[in-house]
Amino acid sequence: MATRHVTIVGGGLGGLALARILHLRGIPSAVYELDASPRARGEGGTLGLNADSGQRALAEAGLFEEFRAVARDAGETVRLLDRSGTVHFDLAYEGGAGVRPEVDRGDLRRLLVESLPEGVIRWNTKVTSVRRPDGGRTELTLGNGEVVEAEVLVGADGSWSKVRSLLTDAVPLYSGVSFVEDLLSDVDATHGEAADLVGPGSMYALAEGHGIIAQRNGGGMIRMYFAVRSDENRARGLVDPADPDGTRRRLLEIFHDFAPGLRALIGAGEGPLVPRPIHALPVGLRWARTDGVTLLGDAAHVMSPFAGQGANLALLDAAELGAALADHSDVESALTAYEKAMFARAEAAGRASADNLVASFAPDAPQHLVDQARAFMRRKAETTAPPA
Template sequence: MTSVAPAQARISIIGAGPGGLTCARILQRRGIAVTVHDRDPGPDARNQGGTLDLHADNGQIALREAGLLDEFFKLARPEGQEMRQMDPTGTMTSHTVPGADELFKPEIDRGQLRDLLLDSLQPGTVHWGRALDTIGGPADGPRQLHFADGTTVETDLVIGADGAFSRVRPAVSPAAPEYTGVSFLEAWFSDVENRHPDIAELVGQGGAHAADGDRGLFAQRNSGDHIRVYLIQRLPVDWISRSDLTVDDTDGIRALLLDEYADWSPRMRRMISGNDGPYVDRPIFALPVPHTWEHNPTVTLLGDAAHLMPPLGVGVNLAMLDACELALALANEATVDDAIRTYEKTMLPRSTETARILEGGAEHLLSADIPDFGDDGDARP
């Protein structure tokens, strides 16, 4: 089958995260029709997670192409670029404070970023409650998307923007994410200035990291007077069930944590045990390095679906840059096949280089020093 022109193609993006929505927004700005399918029943079905920093040399480039950079800066928190390094006693060992006009990587809540992108799309672009099951059809198209609800959609291009455990990835690659050996446990704190002033003082306006070589934590200021703390340990992926607990057993997990962090100061231990509500288990997975695949004229990947890495500050930025470059390739090339080749020629080497730098990087979050990855990322969950 001859590859179709992007303007005439039926383009299907799987996943309504920042990468998928950025791609859809830029395509629509270039006059190219697109549909996004997402497994969630609606945009408010689940919490979108904590805060993230969008870098001037990748994430902000994508937002500029999407025509949303000014709106982003209205929502972003430049003060969130503050970074504190502490020891287990709570003593600050280093402190980075952003300049008054510093906008290289301001923070924004993930939910705010997603809403900004969703609201920019044409009505009906996102089809909710569409969990992809399998992809059928010949490699040169058309492809059939088989959804868990029994429906099928025929399409000319499938873009996998569906994250770590992508259902699109098997169409181009047999690779599967592997557990890194490091697990995050997320704790939430609300109304922190009133209810948790000691923690608010420790964390400041941005992020605070502490570790002793075997265990660590990363605390992160969110908008709305919230703080999220990620407790970082080297553990089996099923450590909660091995302890005869469930993730809902907050008191049982809290007791284990207080024992594990027994040598930390009482002030620091309040970030471990004073949380509002249950913990959230977040084991860290990564794709093998390098992760590449043979060119397919009707399927490609972006973001974590293409290059899942440890959470060290580059994931969403790379996903949005991928999305931008793929959308521009589709706008500028004669056929879908040509566009995929152009996109992957840049994306695959870039993601391989970054993945090599960050390989094993989750272990560095247990180090007493913040790892320095230069311009490629910073130690952020």
Template sequence: MNRTPTRIAVIGAGPGGLTCARVLQRHGVEVTVHDLDASRTARNQGGSLDMQPGTGQYALRAAGLWEEFGALARPEGEQMRLLGRDGRILFDAAPPGEGQGNPEIDRGQLRDLLLDSLDPGTVQWGHKLERAEPLGAGRHRLRFGNGETSEADLIVGADGAWSRVRRLLSDAVPVYTGVTFVETGLNEADTRHPEPAALTGQGTMMALDDNLGLVAQRNSGGHIRVYVGMRTPEDWHRRAGVDLTEPAAVRAALLERFADWGPALHGFLTETDTGYVNRPLFALPVPHTWEHTEGVTLLGDAAHLMSPFSGMGANLAMRDGADLAQALADHPEPDEAVTAYEKILLPRSAEAAEGAAEGIASAFAPDSAEQALAHMTGRH
């Protein structure tokens, strides 16, 4: 198709932004990705993701990476366990059969898979967007923290929870959900931490009760990532006089919160190899919408930040990226493409965000144990 080349700038090299770039390049459309990280290895990418059929798996197929994904995926990681606060296993679902379900992959492995699929030089590292200046007719000048500038006919905001691109479209800002995770981790878990490893199984273990929770997630390489959840004020550590840089103080505070939970579960709080990272959970208002604006759009958390209890964040971001790229390939004018994309994106995002808000509300509630068991056994 003959068309005037469109300068497309994707801001953010997460799963959604990289998927968008990959699908664009498969259609012969040029794109540049700008990311604030100094390099692809500058930051740990987090835990494991389950790739879901209608979103993440769809995007991987659109990106032509399904077979490569299969070589890295961990189907056994789909095992799901629910434990009581006393450490008893209340529910244990084995992973589905081959070719079914939502196979797991580490975030870092997924990112490397997408990065390695792009043309050399596609991602510009060390490019933190400071501001985007409108130039008219949908064009913008991008100014980066390293002093460099560039111009774009279309900016794709894939820059996460605290997106700078979002400011061009919306006044919405993320708000605290009322729940904080404290992240920790166990290395060589099966040999060095056998009791928590046995309770975790091969996938994900959850124990939820009375506004508290433990989530343990098996990653590759023998690592288990642990999230200690609490419905609590965002400044809980200040109120308790806890210095977050002192692991012993954080450990003692968590043990106090979970004092009446079974001793078998205390190992998830105390046997850390990685220290403790405080992670308050934020979400955008539901629904988050904006007036269509020529030359700018959003995908992923920049468009629909929601709690991790949706289980859909990265999956939705990847589907967003694939849908936007396909629309840009199908329409002769980029503004037509973005209009078509946003007609799909916004209602889909609103539905998912509503489900995520309900999910975190039920997971951290006085009767969360009963609700979780009813949900997993199909009695809800």
């Protein structure tokens, strides 16, 4: 066993999964989380978990059956439309089913929280700074002034990670695309046209410089993202929290040439309208091995959502880091092995994400994603076809 105690900054999916896997392997940990409780804030949208990453990690955490109980197989269906509302690809009609079930982020986080012993998560605890005195252990300064020494420190603290500063000067850069998030509730009863348009999974209506993305969540909810390619200053001005009607008018002007049914999603939204500028770390980011410190999830490799890999990579990072810490004879060997594999898969996913972001708002959008989807279905058919 490589270590006696692991300090985890951040109680998102990756940090919690790591704590759970360490617990199963007999390694104690503490998770420092800013939220006051598991339900202190909204948990975001729905996640599609891949068999070889997110699902694998949950199986290693002993939570696969619990995941299956709250997952939605039909949620994996994807529709790709153009601005006129013409459907170019619909996974439901292409034979896709059951390989990438969707789960609401809040449900998944709840499973992870409930799987941990009382006291592992230190709720309502802000980490204000991290430092590494020369020749000493890493120190965390908490919001109450307490200083905590970390034998092994894992930054699972998201895009704007404080722990990352111990390893690299890199920070996330604006991608050139911003989302405005909105919600529709009780859609089957009160928004039948929207429910039919989006279907049981996700819908992408893409055009040059603009896109409307909607995804079915649990509880009869649809979460919508109105995507605009713009400079950062313009992106900041898209949403006025004090004037939601004015924000919707601006969005309707931006999407003036989209089909009426797509534009109706803007007018029907219930709010709150939330700006979501998309940032990403440089593709292929690496850092020199630093004793006793590493990162996982968005802290290590935040990327745009256009490869669908963020949560999957965070969970896989947690599984592989937990196993490395348990199976290696010393901490540095464990972290070296973990980072070598993590760097490689993060670079591949980050490159795909960056390429897909560009393609999603190119002049021929959504053609590139349609071609990708059809190529995937061909490969799937080839690998599952019976021998001749």
